[in-house]
Amino acid sequence: MDLTHDDVRLILDLVDEHEDIEFLELRLGDLHLVADRTGTGGHSPPAAVPRASGPGPVAVAEPDPSAGSAAAPAGAAENVEVVTAPVVGVFFAAPEPGAPPYVEVGGRVEAEDTVGLIEVMKMFNGVQAGVRGEVVRILVANEEFVEFGQPLMEIRPEAGE
Amino acid sequence: MSLRRLLVANRGEIAVRVIRACHELGIETVAAVSEADRDGLPARLADRAVCVGPPRAAHSYLNQNALLAAAIGTGCDAVHPGYGFLSENAAFAAACEEAGLTFVGPRGETVRTMGDKLAARRLAERHGVPVVPGGGVPGGAADAAKAAERLGYPVLLKAAAGGGGRGIRVVRDPGELASAFAGAVAEAEAAFGDGTMYVERYVPRGRHLEVQVFGDGTGGVVHLGERDCSAQRRHQKIIEEAPATGVPEAIRTGARSAAMRLAETIRYRQAGTVEFIVDQDRGEYYFLEMNTRIQVEHPVTEEITGIDLVRLQLRLAGGEPLPVEQRDVGFTGHAIECRITAERPADGFRPSPGTITAWRPPSGTGIRLDTHCEAGYRVPPYYDSMLAKLIVHGRDRADATARTRAALADFVIDGVDTNLAFLRAVLAHPDFAADQITTRWVDDAMKTGRLTEVSPAKTSPLSPRHQ
Numbered sequence: 207m208d209l210t211h212d213d214v215r216l217i218l219d220l221v222d223e224h225e226d227i228e229f230l231e232l233r234l235g236d237l238h239l240v241a242d243r244t245g246t247g248g249h250s251p252p253a254a255v256p257r258a259s260g261p262g263p264v265a266v267a268e269p270d271p272s273a274g275s276a277a278a279p280a281g282a283a284e285n286v287e288v289v290t291a292p293v294v295g296v297f298f299a300a301p302e303p304g305a306p307p308y309v310e311v312g313g314r315v316e317a318e319d320t321v322g323l324i325e326v327m328k329m330f331n332g333v334q335a336g337v338r339g340e341v342v343r344i345l346v347a348n349e350e351f352v353e354f355g356q357p358l359m360e361i362r363p364e365a366g367e
Numbered sequence: 368m369s370l371r372r373l374l375v376a377n378r379g380e381i382a383v384r385v386i387r388a389c390h391e392l393g394i395e396t397v398a399a400v401s402e403a404d405r406d407g408l409p410a411r412l413a414d415r416a417v418c419v420g421p422p423r424a425a426h427s428y429l430n431q432n433a434l435l436a437a438a439i440g441t442g443c444d445a446v447h448p449g450y451g452f453l454s455e456n457a458a459f460a461a462a463c464e465e466a467g468l469t470f471v472g473p474r475g476e477t478v479r480t481m482g483d484k485l486a487a488r489r490l491a492e493r494h495g496v497p498v499v500p501g502g503g504v505p506g507g508a509a510d511a512a513k514a515a516e517r518l519g520y521p522v523l524l525k526a527a528a529g530g531g532g533r534g535i536r537v538v539r540d541p542g543e544l545a546s547a548f549a550g551a552v553a554e555a556e557a558a559f560g561d562g563t564m565y566v567e568r569y570v571p572r573g574r575h576l577e578v579q580v581f582g583d584g585t586g587g588v589v590h591l592g593e594r595d596c597s598a599q600r601r602h603q604k605i606i607e608e609a610p611a612t613g614v615p616e617a618i619r620t621g622a623r624s625a626a627m628r629l630a631e632t633i634r635y636r637q638a639g640t641v642e643f644i645v646d647q648d649r650g651e652y653y654f655l656e657m658n659t660r661i662q663v664e665h666p667v668t669e670e671i672t673g674i675d676l677v678r679l680q681l682r683l684a685g686g687e688p689l690p691v692e693q694r695d696v697g698f699t700g701h702a703i704e705c706r707i708t709a710e711r712p713a714d715g716f717r718p719s720p721g722t723i724t725a726w727r728p729p730s731g732t733g734i735r736l737d738t739h740c741e742a743g744y745r746v747p748p749y750y751d752s753m754l755a756k757l758i759v760h761g762r763d764r765a766d767a768t769a770r771t772r773a774a775l776a777d778f779v780i781d782g783v784d785t786n787l788a789f790l791r792a793v794l795a796h797p798d799f800a801a802d803q804i805t806t807r808w809v810d811d812a813m814k815t816g817r818l819t820e821v822s823p824a825k826t827s828p829l830s831p832r833h834q
Contacts, residue, residue, distance in 0.1 A: 294419045295436045327432040327466075351440035353418040354433070355402060 377449030401427035501567035526555035532602030578626035582635030607664035670702035724782035
C-alpha cells in the first residue's frame with residue numbers, strides 16, 4: 207500500500223501530540239517509516255522518512271524550526287539567512303541518488319521547503335529553508351559530513367505575497 | 368590492531384586526559400563537543416572537534432545517535448566514553464560495537480548486569496563476596512518495613528538502577544519508612560526511569576573502600592590496589608586517597624581478592640572498580656557495586672603505582688593482551704586527590720557558573736592538576752561543576768596531607784566561587800590527619816559546625832616549593 211504525504215503528516219501529528227511516544231517504527235510492505243524524538247535534537251518535532259520503493263529516502267520531515275537562523279556566522283553577508291545543520295550527520299542534497307537536488311543556486315524556496323537531508327544513523331532529517339527567498343550560496347557538498355550548527359546554505363529573503 | 372582514531376565522547380578534564388593519553392600513543396583524536404564547549408581545551412587539543420549538538424547534555428553528550436554519527440563521519444575506529452554521561456550505558460556500548468567501533472569499556476552485557484545494583488549484589492553473593500545484609504523488596508513499602516524490622520533500624524533504601532547518590536534514603540525508625548520509600552522511588556523514577564528499590568542494613572561508621580581492577584575479557588585480571596573515598600558529602604566523593612591506610616590490612620586483602628574473584632567470574636574486560644563499605648564497628652567489609660568505567664579518582668592509583676590507567680585502557684582496546692602482571696604492580700607512597708568545584712559551600716554548595724578571571728594553580732614536586740580550566744574560561748551552567756582535580760603524591764600519608772594543604776593554600780581561583788576554602792578546612796582538621804574519616808564525617812561535621820572554612824592566608828606557612 208502507499209501512504210500519501212498527507213497520511214504521513216497525519217501520523218506525525220499524532221506522534222507529535224503524544225509526548226510520551228519517543229520512537230515509532232512502521233513497516234508496511236516496502237514502506238518504512240521512522241519517527242524518533244530521542245536522537246535528533248529533542249525539541250524539534252519528530253523526523254520521519256517514508257521509504258517508498260527505490261533506494262533513496264524521501265523526506266517528509268519536520269526540521270527544527272529554529273535551525274534557519276539559529277547560528278548565522280559572523281561575516282555572513284547582510285540580508286542573507288544562513289541555513290544551519292539541525293543535527294550532526296551526512297548531508298544529502300537530493301531525495302535519492304540520481305535525482306535532482308532539492309535546491310540549486312538561484313532557485314527560489316518557501317520557508318517550509320525541504321532544502322536537504324541529514325542522515326544520522328540511518329535516520330533522515332529534513333532541513334527546512336526557514337525563510338522564503340532565493341538560494342544564493344550552497345556551502346556543503348552532497349554526502350558531506352556536517353556538524354551540528356554548520357552553515358549549509360545562504361538564502362536571500364524575499365517578502366511574502 | 369592498534370587504535371588509529373578515537374572519538375572522545377565526553378567533556379572537561381577527562382576529555383583532556385583521554386586526548387593526551389591518545390596522543391602519547393600516536394592515536395588521533397576527535398573531540399565530540401556541545402555548542403557550549405566549542406572553544407574549550409578538549410576542542411583545541413584534539414586533532415579535530417565536531418559539534419554534536421546544543422549545550423544541554425541530553426541533546427549532545429547523551430545523544431547516542433549524534434555521537435555515533437560523529438564517530439563514523441570522521442572515520443574513527445574507537446569511542447572513549449570517559450566517566451558519567453554514556454560511560455555506563457549498555458545500549459551505547461552495544462551500539463558502538465554494532466557500528467564497528469571499539470567501545471573503550473566492558474561488553475554491553477557486563478555494563479547491563481552491573482548497572483542493575485540488585486542483580487550485581489546477587490551475583491556477588493553467589494560468588495562468595497560479602498554483601499550488606501538486606502535484599503530486594505518486590506512487595507514495595509510493606510516488604511521494606513518487614514525487612515527493616517528483621518535487619519534493625521536504621522536501614523538504607525537504595526535504587527536498583529542507582530548511582531551518583533540519587534534514590535538513596537537513610538531510614539532511622541519505622542515512622543519514617545513509608546514517606547522515605549515513596550520519596551526514594553519517585554527520585555529513582557525521575558533520575559533512572561526505574562523505581563525498583565532494595566533495603567540494606569545501614570552502616571553508621573563506614574569507610575568507602577574500592578579496588579581498581581583491569582580485565583582482559585577472557586578471565587585474566589589484575590588489581591591495582593585500593594582507594595579510600597570516605598570523604599563524601601551527601602554520597603558524593605570529595606577527597607580520595609590511595610592506599611587505604613585507614614582500613615585494616617586483613618580487610619584490604621579480603622576486598623582485593625573478592626574484587627578479583629568477581630571480575631574473573633564475569634570475564635571482565637577493561638578498567639573497573641569494585642566498591643565496598645567497611646563497617647568499622649564490626650570489622651567487616653561488604654560489596655556495594657561495581658563501576659564499569661574509568662573513575663574520577665583514578666589518578667591516585669596512577670600516582671602510587673606509576674601505571675597510566677587511561678593508556679592501559681587504550682592498549683587493551685587496541686587488542687593488546689594485559690600488559691601488566693600482578694607481580695609487576697607495586698605501590699609507592701601515598702596520594703590524595705581533591706575535587707575542586709565551582710560551588711558555594713556557604714550556600715548549600717550551589718553551583719557557581721561564570722568566567723574564571725584568575726587561575727593560579729600550585730606547582731611543585733608531586734603535584735598534579737587534571738583540568739580543562741584556565742584564566743578566561745567560562746564555566747558553563749549545563750554540566751557538573753568540577754573544575755579540576757588536584758592530586759598530590761607524598762612519601763607517606765602525613766607527607767601527602769601536608770603537601771596537599773600547602774598546595775590548596777597556594778591555589779588561587781577568582782571569578783567563580785569554589786570549594787577551595789572548604790577543602791582546606793577538611794584537610795586542616797585533626798580527624799583527617801588522624802585518618803578517622805567515615806562516610807558520614809563531612810555531613811556530620813558541617814551540621815555541628817566543626818568545619819570552618821579556611822582562607823588561604825591562615826594556612827600558608829609552607830609553600831610546597833619549600834618542603
